[in-house]
Amino acid sequence: MKTIKGPAVYLAQFIDDEAPFNDIVAMAQWAADLGFKGIQVPIGNPAFIDVALAAESQTYCDDLKGRVEACGVQITELSTHIEGQLVAVHPAFDAMFDGFAAHEVRNNPAARTQWATQQVKLAARASARLGHRAQVTFSGALLWPYLYPWPQRPNGLVEEGFKELARRWRPILDVFSDVGVDCCFEIHPGEDLHDGVTFERFLETLGGHQRAHILYDPSHFVLQQLDYLSFIDIYHERIKMFHVKDAEFNPSGRSGVYGGYQSWLDRPGRFRSLGDGQIDFKAIFSKMAAFDFEGWAVLEWECCLKDSQDGAREGAQFIREHIIRVTDRAFDDFAASGADPGANRRLLGLD
Numbered sequence: 059m060k061t062i063k064g065p066a067v068y069l070a071q072f073i074d075d076e077a078p079f080n081d082i083v084a085m086a087q088w089a090a091d092l093g094f095k096g097i098q099v100p101i102g103n104p105a106f107i108d109v110a111l112a113a114e115s116q117t118y119c120d121d122l123k124g125r126v127e128a129c130g131v132q133i134t135e136l137s138t139h140i141e142g143q144l145v146a147v148h149p150a151f152d153a154m155f156d157g158f159a160a161h162e163v164r165n166n167p168a169a170r171t172q173w174a175t176q177q178v179k180l181a182a183r184a185s186a187r188l189g190h191r192a193q194v195t196f197s198g199a200l201l202w203p204y205l206y207p208w209p210q211r212p213n214g215l216v217e218e219g220f221k222e223l224a225r226r227w228r229p230i231l232d233v234f235s236d237v238g239v240d241c242c243f244e245i246h247p248g249e250d251l252h253d254g255v256t257f258e259r260f261l262e263t264l265g266g267h268q269r270a271h272i273l274y275d276p277s278h279f280v281l282q283q284l285d286y287l288s289f290i291d292i293y294h295e296r297i298k299m300f301h302v303k304d305a306e307f308n309p310s311g312r313s314g315v316y317g318g319y320q321s322w323l324d325r326p327g328r329f330r331s332l333g334d335g336q337i338d339f340k341a342i343f344s345k346m347a348a349f350d351f352e353g354w355a356v357l358e359w360e361c362c363l364k365d366s367q368d369g370a371r372e373g374a375q376f377i378r379e380h381i382i383r384v385t386d387r388a389f390d391d392f393a394a395s396g397a398d399p400g401a402n403r404r405l406l407g408l409d
Contacts, residue, residue, distance in 0.1 A: 059347055059384040064355035065377035066096030066134045068301065071359050072366060073103060082106040082122070086129035093374040096134035097126070098194070098356050101141065101181050109136075109177065112184035119187040133188060134354045135299065138181045138195040139244065144174035145226050146198025146250070175226070179233045186237035192298045192353060193234075194242045194273045197223065197251040197260070216259075223250055224263040227270075234269040242299040244273040253284055254292060261296075271298040275358065276337050277305035281327035283315060287341055294349040301358040302377055304335030322362040329360040331369035332376040339380050347382040355381060 067089050078084035082097075082105065089097050101109040111118045126133055140158045147155050147167065156164045163169040178195060185193045201219040204211050234241045243251050243260075251257050261270055274297045276286035290297065309326045312318070317325040332339075343355075357373040359366055403409045 060350045060352055061384050062300070062343065062346055062351055062355050062381050063134075063353065064096065064381055065094050065302075065374045066098055066131075066354045066356040067092075067094045067370060067373070068098040068100075068137065068356050068358045069106070070100045070137065070139070072370065073100070073106070080105055083125050083129060086126045086131050090130035092371050093378065094131055094357075096132050096354055096356070098135050098137055098354070099133055100137040100139065101177065101184070107136070107184070109180045109184050112187060113180040114183075116187050119184065123188060133190075134356060135190055136181050136185050136188070136193050138178045138193065140196075141174045141177040141181070142195030142243075143198050143249070144170055145178065145230070146200050146223055147171070148200050148203055150203050151199075171226070175230060178230050182230070182234045182237055182239050182241070185239045190239060192240040192242050192271070194244055194299050196246060197227070197243050197249045199248060199250045201250050202248060219250065220259050220263045223260060227260075228264060228267070231264070231267050231269045235267075239269070240271045240298045241269050242271045242273040244275060244278075244301070246275070246278050247282065252278075253282065254289060257293070257296075270296075272296045273299035273301060275301035275303055276342060277301075277303040277329055277335070277360075280305040280307050280335070280337060281315070283307065286337070287345065290342070290345045290349065294345070294351070297349075297351065299353050300346065300351065300355055302332060302339070302355050302373070302380075303358040303360060304330045304332050304337050304339075306330055306335040328362055331359065331361040331364040332357065332373045334361070334364065339376075343380045343382055347384050 069085055072079055074080060078088045082099065086097055099106050101107055107122065123133060144155060144159055152167055159170045160173055163173045181193060200222060201216060204215060231241055245251055245253060245257060251260055257272065264270055272293055274290065279286035279289060305328065307327045313320065313326050315327065317327060322328055355377050357370065357377060359369040359373060361369055
């Protein structure tokens with residue numbers, strides 16, 4: 059068994075134009091002061107990482123690591139959530155997603171896809187130079203508008219959608235193979251990979267690609283009413299990253315899983331700061347330890363009620379208290395009588 063590393067914090071929800079949230083070194087110090095040991099870094103802000111330079115320059119990566127580690131934390135993984143999302147965008151969402159892309163590729167879906175693909179590949183190479191074993195991303199979505207359709211989906215639509223998704227991701231995943239880094243898809247509503255079945259379908263279409271893996275975030279499963287503990291039992295061999303985020307689901311006679319187009323505050327399913335929701339993290343951390351999860355426990359703060367600074371401070375302590383320092387011996391070793399094949403056979407009445 060292995061002890062999970064942590065606590066770490068995903069920076070995306072905290073980055074801001076104001077200090078200390080506008081620079082990677084300042085945020086590294088902020089995280090260290092709160093008790094975190096690692097930071098997970100999105101690639102989209104050059105004040106945090108120049109991903110193109112990091113992909114090519116070991117000197118740059120060594121310097122970046124050194125400056126962060128001097129603050130008392132380390133970079134745990136890189137995130138390409140936004141860039142991965144833009145690898146596959148249904149036309150219904152073109153206008154909304156254009157704002158996430160580089161200015162020069164906006165209003166040009168083909169160019170945007172090419173740009174996003176290149177960004178994820180650059181991040182894979184940067185991850186390798188930083189010494190990382192995994193990187194997180196979104197899959198994007200071509201089929202999401204047809205999740206619960208009326209009129210009914212035509213035959214073959216889902217198969218064609220996954221075929222195209224795999225066609226776009228295969229060359230990206232091959233780069234991950236070349237550099238020895240796992241590509242972990244966050245299983246997330248809004249993505250074509252939003253539950254176990256869709257991940258399996260994607261993996262099958264890819265021929266079981268060795269670098270296609272999972273970031274596990276139980277909050278998204280609570281909102282879908284999926285069994286988040288059984289998910290670990292089924293997919294633990296593919297779970298290589300872990301976001302620690304809480305959630306609650308309180309359905310009523312007026313609204314349920316779909317939320318009624320309400321704000322986050324009023325939806326039955328809501329993300330909460332750690333410890334304020336319904337997720338059984340003791341059971342999750344126990345399963346992770348039992349299945350030899352080797353990665354980091356990374357706080358992702360998203361809460362419609364609590365201040366982010368309070369959520370971060372409390373989250374660091376919450377994760378620290380839930381990490382199981384695994385035992386190096388069996389509790390009943392004191393009663394061991396040694397191995398004696400002859401004695402064992404006699405005890406079984408065989409001699």
